[in-house]
Amino acid sequence: DTLDEALAGCSLVVGTSARSRTLPWPMLDPRECGLKSVAEAANTPVALVFGRERVGLTNEELQKCHYHVAIAANPEYSSLNLAMAVQVIAYEVRMAWLATQENGEQVEHEETPYPLVDDLERFYGHLEQTLLATGFIRENHPGQVMNKLRRLFTRARPESQELNILRGILASIEQQNKGNKAE
Numbered sequence: 001d002t003l004d005e006a007l008a009g010c011s012l013v014v015g016t017s018a019r020s021r022t023l024p025w026p027m028l029d030p031r032e033c034g035l036k037s038v039a040e041a042a043n044t045p046v047a048l049v050f051g052r053e054r055v056g057l058t059n060e061e062l063q064k065c066h067y068h069v070a071i072a073a074n075p076e077y078s079s080l081n082l083a084m085a086v087q088v089i090a091y092e093v094r095m096a097w098l099a100t101q102e103n104g105e106q107v108e109h110e111e112t113p114y115p116l117v118d119d120l121e122r123f124y125g126h127l128e129q130t131l132l133a134t135g136f137i138r139e140n141h142p143g144q145v146m147n148k149l150r151r152l153f154t155r156a157r158p159e160s161q162e163l164n165i166l167r168g169i170l171a172s173i174e175q176q177n178k179g180n181k182a183e
Contacts, residue, residue, distance in 0.1 A: 003049070003061055007117040011044040012037065015057050015065035016089065018079040023147055025068045026155050033069040034092030038100060043113065048089055053082045063150050064117065066157065115160045123163055124150060130170045133177055 007013055014033050028036065037046045049065060051057035056079070062068060071088050073080055080088070115123070128146055131137045137145045158166065 003064065004118075004121070007047050007049075007064060009045055010047040010117050011114040012040040012046045012067075013049060013065045013117055014047070014067045014069055015049040015062050016051065016071070016085050017057055017062055017068050018070060018073070019056065023144070023151060025062065025151060026066065028067045028069045030069060030071055030088050030092040031096075033067070033089060034094075034096035036067070037093050038096040040114075044116070047117075048093075050082055050085055050089075063147065064121075066154050113160050114157060115163045119160070119163060120153075123153075123167060126167060126170050130173055130177075133174065 014028065014037065033048070037048065040046050049057065049061065051061070069089065071080055071085060124146070127149065128137070131145070132139055137143070
């Protein structure tokens with residue numbers, strides 16, 4: 001099984017990381033992670049992604065996440081072992097869920113659904129192909145453009161309908177680009 005297979009069908013993905021990255025990503029603390037996870041799980045599956053015991057999540061794996069969560073720990077040794085990290089996050093998710101039950105609250109359902117992870121991955125592939133075809137990015141030297149665009153769209157968190165509009169724009173650019181090459 002791959003991470004992509006595990007994330008298929010999820011609309012929210014949160015990854016854990018103790019390291020700060022050169023490219024900042026939307027962050028949550030464990031409590032916010034619990035609240036957001038419970039709220040979104042009422043509508044679609046949510047994935048909480050933990051890294052390997054020794055090395056954590058790779059940058060590529062973290063880029064598949066909508067948010068990163070960092071657990072406050074001793075600054076001299078900020079990395080928790082896997083079991084401890086799972087326990088902290090699971091506790092916050094459980095407490096958030098219990099709070100909705102104790103208050104008799106129903107978790108509010110989102111009116112506009114967010115795209116699933118696989119839909120976003122198809123969009124990113126479509127975006128990259130279009131940018132390559134137009135010469136905006138070069139195949140041999142893509143640089144950080146796609147990473148920065150992923151971060152931008154992750155922060156913006158487009159709804160499904162908005163993502164469809166963006167895909168339509170990309171298709172229109174592709175058509176225009178093909179027409180220009182034919183002339």
